[in-house]
Amino acid sequence: MTDDKRHLDTTEHAAKTPDTEQPWSELGLKEDEYDRIREILGRRPTGAELAMYSVMWSEHCSYKSSKVHLKQFGEKAPESDAMLVGIGENAGVVDVGQGYAVTFKVESHNHPSYIEPYQGAATGIGGIVRDILAMGARPVAVMDPLRFGAADHPDTRRVLPGVVAGIGGYGNCLGLPNIGGEVVFDPCYQGNPLVNALCVGVMKHEDIHLAKASGVGNKVILYGARTGGDGIGGVSVLASETFDAEGPAKRPAVQVGDPFQEKLLIECTLEIFREKLVAGIQDLGGAGLSCATSELASAGSGGMRVELDTVPLRDNTLSPEEILMSESQERMCAVVEPDKVDRFLEICEKWDVIATVIGEVTDGDRLEIYWHGEQIVDVPPRSVAHDGPVYQRPYARPEWQDALQADDANKLPRPATPEELREQVLRLVASPNQASKAWITDQYDRYVLGNTVLAMPEDGGVIRIDDDTNLGVAVATDGNGRYAKLDPYTGAQLALAESYRNVAATGAEPLAVTDCLNFGSPEDPAAMWQFAEATRGLADACQQLGTPVTGGNVSLYNQTGDLAIHPTPVVGVLGVIDDVTRRTPMAFAEEGQLLYLLGDTREELGGSAWSQVIHDHLGGLPPKVDLERERLLAEILVSASRDGMVDAAHDLSDGGLVQAVTESCLRGGKGARLVVPDGIDPFVFLFSESQGRAVVSVPRSEEVRFNDMCGARGLPATRIGVVDGDSIEVQGQFSLPLAELREAHEATLPALFA
């Protein structure tokens, strides 16, 4: 990368050689961006500086296309007493009571997981876990919202098993329970699978740590794995460009993970926190040392000086530019007061973690990096970390949007006879999207740490965070790209609504939001319009529901050629439950209990699972969203859990009522007799995806009280049947034995992937 390999490109050399050709374009920078760097520095950048700017100004790190839209999450943030740390840090932090704080965040690792499924997915977990750790929290659980191409496509057989093995291989070895997530198949993800990862961490309020380097003379310590040549340009080459079939292989840009090293890093870091040894801390993820040093220095009060040749290497031939860009995993960077350095290093030694003082905080305002005594970087850190370019990308509603919305799914041919209805129910619950995901989730450890109260396939994962008081948190993630394709504004709100509902179904009160916004190329006005609409929709809905966005991630360029994915905002909601022993599971387990449908059912089949499975159709409008109704439903579900009025609850989402009842019956091993309420068509009753609904199982002794509560608060509650027998019987329509449903529901994924 230096103009002459034998000659180090120092700042002095750069000042003297203004006309040297530099590979800014190969590093993903645009010409005007390169010009701006020259303007900031008053000279051409050195090779090392160019490397730093190129990764930090990449789409992935700088959010240059999305920033102008993302600021709505701050501007429209609802008043919330729960927020302790907001957007901008490694992860947001939420107060959950009793002196505890919870931090959670979802991130994407989409592009690497397509190139190299195992390592891509594995390091996706590793990265998000370090983000959580860097806030001062002990990571306590992970979740993975996943999206793949068609289930029967040959390449899905390459990608899915690799991704699942990577998540399991890394997460299981790290000792974090995997408590939920999603698996969705759709041809739109064929060349761009979405591998998102969420992590939750817990700490006491006083343990919150921030990423800043303050205090002149404080030491900068790099600890964890040695730095190698893996992942160079991961953020700029992989995550910020579309795939090009003609291009060179990009596998070397994928990082390689070592979960054992990460486990040591977690325990070591938590011990360091306990002894209050750090003044600031940052994990090394995308953009590696470039990111950590510039962000720490930028957020702090002084400058920073780093001796880059002290960085422990796996490969001694790495150039300074490569060391700065490497995305080798399992590394952290801490700022430590000089008199605490010895103890810091001692704890690292105890955990067999390599730790090296690589620099110190200076009283200047520059980030200076030296290589064997010669200065190779001299930049204002803020210009690298926080003042990257900002783009107002043009966006426009695509001309096909109207035709798509006019193609009404409510007009599709429907089953004409009870036999046909029965047959379509079986096809629905056996379809890859609606089928049991146990083949995947059974490859993840959900028990480790001994605090998992609910895990998949439950609506939300529930984790106990205090053994003595039984305080706990619930987390769910949801997203529906089909809905968002039909209407991105509504689709994003529906993702939030479903996640919110899922958390409430477990009995927890929804508190805060994290989001992973997966979209196509920002350079395509249609994809950019989808992004703008979705962020606006999500920000508006968060405001209305009183659940602030605490942080998250944007993944653009999920596009191969002209083929973009469905706009796919994935929304994670965190809730708090003051006593996990009152959590509401989804299983219908007690014969004789009454089944109530909460909410209103309308004829809403646009984007539905039924329209996809039976007609391979996507058109019309997504279901209507009513956030006030969602809030009321959530309040009822939480109250019912608190007062012991329901023994089971399951939210209604894709697949509608019949999907929810099937899942709850199979989970509990009990059947159900259902009666179609007056005035509703049986088909609509079973398959509609109207929002703001849940089905609950009510003990007979609680029926009057439960009905009174719903009536008094104005939530429609319709008795639709009873838990009974060993089949699902819809009166006057059909009966399906549980054994037949189970076979249909559980055989699909093993048949495709085992």
Added chain:
Amino acid sequence: MTTRIGVVTFPGSLDDQDALRAVKLAGGEPVSLWHRDKDLHQVDAVVLPGGFSYGDYLRCGAIARFSPVMSTIIEQAKAGMPVLGICNGFQVLCESHLLPGALTRNDHLHFICRDQRLRVENNNTAWTTDYAAGQEITVPLKNGEGGYVADERTLDELEAEGRVVFRYLDVNPNGSRRDIAGITNAAGNVVGLMPHPEHAVEALTGPTTDGLGFFTSAIKKLVNA
């Protein structure tokens, strides 16, 4: 006097906190032991927990076997101290030759996490006296390398001497020979198994509380000793 049960933390141990909690719930005094420390701190029994000791990059349990703490544990186990190896702990016991055989990659090649039904075949070991012979229990199982193997002669010996302590029911989840889930040494003080009793000690977080009996068995035996 309460019974002190030590739980070893190797680098990469994952279920050590769970095992400590299980000891406490069973009425014992949990004691953390560190892999670099030869001193067992006067514990009466030891649990080797699940996880991936030293990353298990070579062969599961192969490095842990040579840790300082294991040298004392091997010595004490031979002298009769109750030792329970769970999952990775079972692998360490096999690598240490305190138990015969070895654990290999699951026959289906995937990590598997499931609620596993087992039959208690021997209720005379230090860790199983609180169960009835033939009792069926359900505890979580989670492993990638849990296939128990040994040569035919060793397997015959184990069967003949009643040293098969647990057998898988319903499903053999990993291809273990003769459905063996756990075994003991001839003296009955050292027990190893792949499933995780420490994850079945609370109704709230486990599928059952069937795992508690392991720990209460050891505590009773030591109190009466």
